[in-house]
Amino acid sequence: MRAGPSQDEIRRQNLGALLRYVHVHGATSRAELTTTLGLNRSTIGALTADLAGAGLVSEGAPKETGRAGRPSLVVRPESARVYAYAYSIEVDRLRAARVGLGGAVLDRRELDRPRGLTAAEAAPLLAGAVKEMQQVVPAGSLCVGAGIAVCGMVRRDDGLVRLGPTTGWVDEPIGTALSAELGIDVPIAVGNVADVAAFAEHARGAAAGCDNVIYLYGDVGVGAGIIAGGRRLTGHGGYSGEVGHMVVVPDGARCECGSRGCWETEIGEHGLLRAAGRSDARGRDALLAVFDAADRGDARAQTAVRQAGDWLGFGVANLVNIFNPEMVIFGGTMRDLYLAAAAQVRSRLHAIALPACLEHVRLRTPKLGEDAALVGAAELAFERLLADPLDAG
Amino acid sequence: MRAGPSQDEIRRQNLGALLRYVHVHGATSRAELTTTLGLNRSTIGALTADLAGAGLVSEGAPKETGRAGRPSLVVRPESARVYAYAYSIEVDRLRAARVGLGGAVLDRRELDRPRGLTAAEAAPLLAGAVKEMQQVVPAGSLCVGAGIAVCGMVRRDDGLVRLGPTTGWVDEPIGTALSAELGIDVPIAVGNVADVAAFAEHARGAAAGCDNVIYLYGDVGVGAGIIAGGRRLTGHGGYSGEVGHMVVVPDGARCECGSRGCWETEIGEHGLLRAAGRSDARGRDALLAVFDAADRGDARAQTAVRQAGDWLGFGVANLVNIFNPEMVIFGGTMRDLYLAAAAQVRSRLHAIALPACLEHVRLRTPKLGEDAALVGAAELAFERLLADPLDAG
Structure with missing residues (x-):
């Protein structure tokens, strides 16, 4: 109209x-x-x-x-002169970076994140990292904004983190908290980690030139950033892509969301560690140890990985039928799982997905690797510049 | 860019x-x-x-x-003067209409469709209906195109019906067949019935003003037309929205697609008739008879309807988590099922969907009723006019 x-x-x-x-x-x-x-x-x-x-x-x-x-x-x-700050709040770590126009990471800091850290506690840590980086910014540089990638559901209108199951956050205004901590009044853009990673891979990574993409991201939970018709799918409030809470096992295992049998109970960190007989372990390293054990011939680990691979293929097949994408990217722990169980994934995919929906689908790992979240968070900030270069510049 | x-x-x-x-x-x-x-x-x-x-x-x-x-x-x-022809190829009937600019149905014809009718057999029947209507078109009228709604997977690029499980069609060029039958060389736009109905309800129906909509359409099978960010979701090849083939029961009942436990095996025509102990029956009337029997207190019919309602809510909850829509519209037989089992649908939805994804979702029946497919098919034709009014006009 x-x-x-x-x-x-x-x-x-x-x-x-x-x-x-x-x-x-x-x-x-x-x-x-x-x-x-x-x-x-x-x-x-x-x-x-x-x-x-x-x-x-x-x-x-x-x-x-x-x-x-x-x-x-x-x-x-002007990649060295024009930049944005990018933050990534993950289950086990906090990252901050200075990303130049053009997408190169110019400087970065990484901190451990004790699980349970609140937004109010995370903000000063991130602000500290920024202050360190600020001391070595060349004279004459221009900061055009900042963006944050968060494991959680982010309200589109104002960046409020409604629910971060893996961070334990509920209604946390992390953008505002960080602005206040930095003593600036520029709004900081906030996005879900899978959404911004999808954005980055679409702009300059594995999915460049692809208009219909599912970027599956896993840590404790599982979510997806979705590009449909060349644009980010946000949903009404900003919460689309909660594919980890697609129920795949009616009356299955209890999920942290309160429901049962959600996809992430089978392919997320807890499910995989439980299946491998390591319910007491947690974290990415514990997960990598399972893949490593499977690689070395540990039968229980192998079974756990194969099962999780089956479920990964099962859920991806459902998403392929729903979205008819041209590419599925496996990021975070989904990358590790996909690489360890690609045969299971492909087998289930071909058994379940409709041939027409599947015929042009390519399965990929992220080209930007772990930087996708940081580069994507910076892209959120660059969006404002690109929408009106001379106003924001 | x-x-x-x-x-x-x-x-x-x-x-x-x-x-x-x-x-x-x-x-x-x-x-x-x-x-x-x-x-x-x-x-x-x-x-x-x-x-x-x-x-x-x-x-x-x-x-x-x-x-x-x-x-x-x-x-x-100029609603009476400028018009498009619209066709709807359904499981049990063929419909043709003349739809005026502005969306009003000016004339219509309806024919029974024996199940099993091929595209080559359907085209002359539809062409016959058009020729009847042409005889009463006022002088000076202007036909701007034609569109067809089909129960099946339609290739975006050329309108080829790749697979119509409920029609039995495989790779049927219905648009070309109908053009040839009519002796015209204007391409006829072809769309999946759920997609075009969603389009119509979004343009001028229940979802007017809503940017994120799931229109769920059921007959023998179940599909969805999806509006995301105000635009139709098509997927890479045009096949998105095959939500009826989202597997909800691992190793469940055999589906016509070759997989098992697809959503439509539980909420589609066959599943509901089977659950009601009427496996031999088929067709919309048989389905309506089950709802009617449930209404009149038939215990087996009531159980079947309640179960199907549970599964309807289950699948819609998954879609709400994936899409975070602001409206879900129940069309075709899904309308009947929703109206008969709204309590089950709402209960499952609230049990499974994430509160943030669900908070603004409205459940609705189509405002355009059964005309949605015809009006949507006409909208496909009007799109070309609206993109360049003086060229096409």
């Missing part, structure tokens, strides 16, 4: 499109920008000049191409 | 936005269009003149308002 944009909106849109292109693709010749963006040379020149004036891009000669003729000037994102 | 539009694109976008507005909302004053579309009075005047010139809208005085002052002119869609 939306009418066409005004001249001002078109200019903002063009500036954003150009900046986004070099943010995602790196240094790009003016000739390529002209073709890709479908704008004429003089418009590209004017947009580049505006962005360069704001210090967001620079122009220069390309690297030696070996070809004759005058090469087209190259537009580069 | 898309750059801003050209002047030509903006004009098309504005023409489309205005035409879409009156298509959905009916007669609208110039003043309201100016406000709603955010365009100035002279632009609205020029756009209206262009659309009126193409015979797509007309302008006139509003109905008497009783207020003083000169009333703003009203823009009306």
Whole structure:
């Protein structure tokens, strides 16, 4: 129902499109920008000049191409100068990073996170990490915002963490708490870890160019970040992708959410450790020890991994029938499980998924690895810049 | 990554936005269009003149308002003159209709469909219905296209019906077959019945104004049309929404798809008739007879309906956790089941769905009733007109 944009909106849109292109693709010749963006040379020149004036891009000669003729000037994102802070609040650790325009991690800090740490306790720890990084930021740099990835359900409108089953958080305003701790009044964007990791893998990782993607992320629980038709699926309140609470075993094992037989009771940390006879253990290292034991021939560990792999394939098949994706990415502990039980996953997938829904599905591990959460959190912050480069810049 | 539009694109976008507005909302004053579309009075005047010139809208005085002052002119869609043909291929019947711009059904025909009828056999029947309707189309009318709703998996790119479990169709080019039968070379848009019904309910039905909607449609099988972030979810190939093949009972009853324990084995026609001790019966009337028997106190029918209602709530809860919708609409036989077992549906939903995912969910029946499939099929055809009104008009 939306009418066409005004001249001002078109200019903002063009500036954003150009900046986004070099943010995602790196240094790009003016000739390529002209073709890709479908704008004429003089418009590209004017947009580049505006962005360069704001210090967001620079122009220069390309690297030696070996070809004759005058090469087209190259537009580069100011990756070392323009940056966002990114935070990741995970089950066992806190991470903070400074991420440059273009997506490179410029600096990073990591802290252990005792399970049970509240948002009020986490904020000063993260703020401390930022203050350390701030001391080595080169003069003339420009911070354009900050984003946080959280294991939990994040309200879309204001970033409130409604429920973080693995952190124990309920209604925690982590963005506000961190802003206050840092003494800034810029809002900090907050997103679910699977959602922002999907966003990052879609922008510049394994799913670049894919419009329909399921990024499955596991730690204690399991969630998914979903890209549908090229856009992030958020749901009405921001809580979509709670695939770990799809019930797969009616009247199955009790889940922390209060229901029974949720998918994550079978493929999450607790379920896998329980099946391996290690109910008292917890944490990623304990989980990796199970995969390691299975690798070394431990029969009980092997059975546990195979079973969990069956359930992983079972649930992914349901999601394939529901979403008809072109790619499923296994992140966090789901990566480890998938790599350890790929045969089970594929077998169940082919037994359950409808052939048409499955026919173009590729199964992948994250290209950005564990950085996906940090890079994705930074992308949340860059979104504001890319929407209106000269206002935010 | 898309750059801003050209002047030509903006004009098309504005023409489309205005035409879409009156298509959905009916007669609208110039003043309201100016406000709603955010365009100035002279632009609205020029756009209206262009659309009126193409015979797509007309302008006139509003109905008497009783207020003083000169009333703003009203823009009306040419609902009686501009139309699309809509077809619906269902388990037990074929329907054809002529639907006016604005969404009103102007004429319709209905035929029984013997189960087992092929696409090649269905096409002449539908073409016959069209030829009947064509004889009474007023002179000067304008047909802008045609759309078909099909119970089956429809390939997005070309409308091929890949698999219609309830029709028995495999790789049937129904759009091409019907075009050939009608002797026209305009492509006929094809969509899954749940998808197009969702589209219609979202445009002008129960879900108007809702951006995140699950429309659950049942006949022999069960599928969903999903609106996410205001847009239709299609998946990579067009096959998303096959929620009836979400497995809910591991190693459960054999499903026609080859898997076991699919949701539709519990809530679809066969499952419900089996549970009611009427395995030999089939068809919508047989199903309605079970609801009727339950209503009249038949214990076995009551148990069957309650069980199916439990499973309906179970699956909807899974979908609520996955999609965090704001509305779930129960269409086709799911409407009957929901109305007969709303208590079971709500109870399971509250037991399983995460509170944050569920908190704003409204459960509804279709506002367009059984016309949703026809109106949605027509919407597929109108989409092309709305994307570029003066080219297609």
